[in-house]
Amino acid sequence: MNLALPQIKNLSIREQSLDTLREAILSGELKPGQALTETDLARQLGVSRAPIREALRILNSEGLVETIPYHGTTVRRLTKTDIEEIYSMRILLETYAMEQVIEKCQPADLQRLREIVDRMVRAGDAGDLIAVNALDRDFHDALIEMSGHQLLHSMWLMVAMKVRQVMALVNRRNTDLTLIARKHLPLLEAMEVGDAAEAKTILGRHIATAGDLIAEDWVEP
Amino acid sequence: MNLALPQIKNLSIREQSLDTLREAILSGELKPGQALTETDLARQLGVSRAPIREALRILNSEGLVETIPYHGTTVRRLTKTDIEEIYSMRILLETYAMEQVIEKCQPADLQRLREIVDRMVRAGDAGDLIAVNALDRDFHDALIEMSGHQLLHSMWLMVAMKVRQVMALVNRRNTDLTLIARKHLPLLEAMEVGDAAEAKTILGRHIATAGDLIAEDWVEP
DNA sequence: TTTTACGTCATTGTCTACAATCTACAAGCG
DNA sequence: CGCTTGTAGATTGTAGACAATGACGTAAAA
Numbered sequence: 001m002n003l004a005l006p007q008i009k010n011l012s013i014r015e016q017s018l019d020t021l022r023e024a025i026l027s028g029e030l031k032p033g034q035a036l037t038e039t040d041l042a043r044q045l046g047v048s049r050a051p052i053r054e055a056l057r058i059l060n061s062e063g064l065v066e067t068i069p070y071h072g073t074t075v076r077r078l079t080k081t082d083i084e085e086i087y088s089m090r091i092l093l094e095t096y097a098m099e100q101v102i103e104k105c106q107p108a109d110l111q112r113l114r115e116i117v118d119r120m121v122r123a124g125d126a127g128d129l130i131a132v133n134a135l136d137r138d139f140h141d142a143l144i145e146m147s148g149h150q151l152l153h154s155m156w157l158m159v160a161m162k163v164r165q166v167m168a169l170v171n172r173r174n175t176d177l178t179l180i181a182r183k184h185l186p187l188l189e190a191m192e193v194g195d196a197a198e199a200k201t202i203l204g205r206h207i208a209t210a211g212d213l214i215a216e217d218w219v220e221p
Numbered sequence: 222m223n224l225a226l227p228q229i230k231n232l233s234i235r236e237q238s239l240d241t242l243r244e245a246i247l248s249g250e251l252k253p254g255q256a257l258t259e260t261d262l263a264r265q266l267g268v269s270r271a272p273i274r275e276a277l278r279i280l281n282s283e284g285l286v287e288t289i290p291y292h293g294t295t296v297r298r299l300t301k302t303d304i305e306e307i308y309s310m311r312i313l314l315e316t317y318a319m320e321q322v323i324e325k326c327q328p329a330d331l332q333r334l335r336e337i338v339d340r341m342v343r344a345g346d347a348g349d350l351i352a353v354n355a356l357d358r359d360f361h362d363a364l365i366e367m368s369g370h371q372l373l374h375s376m377w378l379m380v381a382m383k384v385r386q387v388m389a390l391v392n393r394r395n396t397d398l399t400l401i402a403r404k405h406l407p408l409l410e411a412m413e414v415g416d417a418a419e420a421k422t423i424l425g426r427h428i429a430t431a432g433d434l435i436a437e438d439w440v441e442p
Numbered sequence: 443t444t445t446t447a448c449g450t451c452a453t454t455g456t457c458t459a460c461a462a463t464c465t466a467c468a469a470g471c472g
Numbered sequence: 473c474g475c476t477t478g479t480a481g482a483t484t485g486t487a488g489a490c491a492a493t494g495a496c497g498t499a500a501a502a
Binding site: 012014050053054057058060061062063069081082085086088089092093096149150151152154155158159 | 233235271274275278279281282283284290302303306307309310313314317370371372373375376379380
């Protein structure tokens with residue numbers, strides 16, 4: 001018997017609340033400084049306070065919200081220093097992953113990355129900003145994943161979340177999409193010839209310039 | 222009026238429970254695989270389940286425990302791979318911190334480190350294992366802190382917790398205390414002359430050998 | 443006018459009771 | 473005997489009520 005029935009997912013209310021709130025924060029729907037009162041959230045999501053509280057504790061330990069006892073929970077504010085730290089940590093984690101991946105040098109991995117970049121280039125030519133961003137995330141996510149380093153991956157998830165949030169909050173200046181996509185090409189080439197030093201340099205610069213652009217005209221509300 | 226009265230700490234029950242449980246895990250009192258039933262914990266700590274649950278959610282997102290829905294929470298098991306990952310991450314984070322610290326080169330920082338090492342050497346000569354360990358932690362903690370990188374610090378806290386747990390669980394072979402303490406001396410010298418490359422190399426080896434010793438004869442229960 | 447004391451209100455912290463779910467084992471059926 | 477199905481016990485998930493705390497405004501006193 002195999003009817004290909006869809007898996008029934010029965011996530012707990014806590015998990016659903018957590019996902020909803022986190023998504024709202026990362027998408028910029030909930031802005032830094034915004035107060036999150038448990039009662040309101042519970043009413044809005046149609047649940048009781050208990051699962052909301054547990055979700056908020058998790059978001060707190062993820063560094064997305066801040067809680068002051070008996071005072072309230074707010075979406076964590078992002079300073080310019082935060083941005084710089086996020087991007088410097090990105091460089092550290094990703095270049096390390098790059099090193100590990102090149103060391104193992106699995107052809108299948110390289111092909112997977114190349115496919116992502118190809119699609120990114122096509123999306124860039126088509127002017128599809130959203131697709132380019134999604135594929136860019138996929139690329140860097142894949143890189144970390146391919147390192148096979150679980151702890152690295154979990155740390156990177158934290159940083160990647162904050163990157164998403166920053167990207168959602170920043171007033172995107174008219175960026176050259178085709179340029180972003182094509183910037184990944186020399187990186188891929190360095191990986192294919194196994195030049196770890198070159199690949200790390202390119203990747204580092206790639207991330208640093210992206211971070212600098214954002215940190216440069218970051219205005220704190 | 223200044224009676225030097227001790228500060229009255231009125232931490233929430235959740236925080237107290239969290240600290241208690243975390244300490245129990247990191248000290249090895251609660252061993253990997255150990256089941257943590259909310260009702261039992263609540264009864265033992267003399268509180269209700271609600272704050273216990275919130276504490277467990279936090280420990281879960283810190284990676285110290287694992288929760289399976291409707292099944293229970295257990296202390297996370299540590300595999301040999303986990304150990305290797307923990308120590309490789311330590312190297313990555315600490316060498317980066319070292320780079321940052323040397324770049325800024327504050328004499329006061331160096332002096333602070335030297336004081337810690339001096340005390341460590343003395344404790345080593347006195348055969349005080351506990352003091353040596355505490356001072357070793359202080360040293361590496363100070364190094365990270367002096368980098369002034371908050372995000373780095375928060376990530377390092379996660380790794381440092383797991384290091385503590387591993388250290389508590391491993392059957393310590395009769396290590397040469399004076400050797401451990403004195404191993405920090407060449408590191409300090411490299412820092413004082415501002416030789417970043419040398420300092421990073423020494424630090425990396427220092428941590429790697431410590432990790433290898435532990436990973437080597439790690440037996441999973 | 444300034445300062446202090448106090449009461450009100452909103453919000454979080456905690457507790458208890460009840461519902462939902464899982465595991466394991468026993469009972470029914472071929 | 474083997475498989476499925478039902479049931480019991482334990483554990484987690486959720487809800488709602490109540491207590492504790494802190495902020496703010498108001499009024500009384502210096």
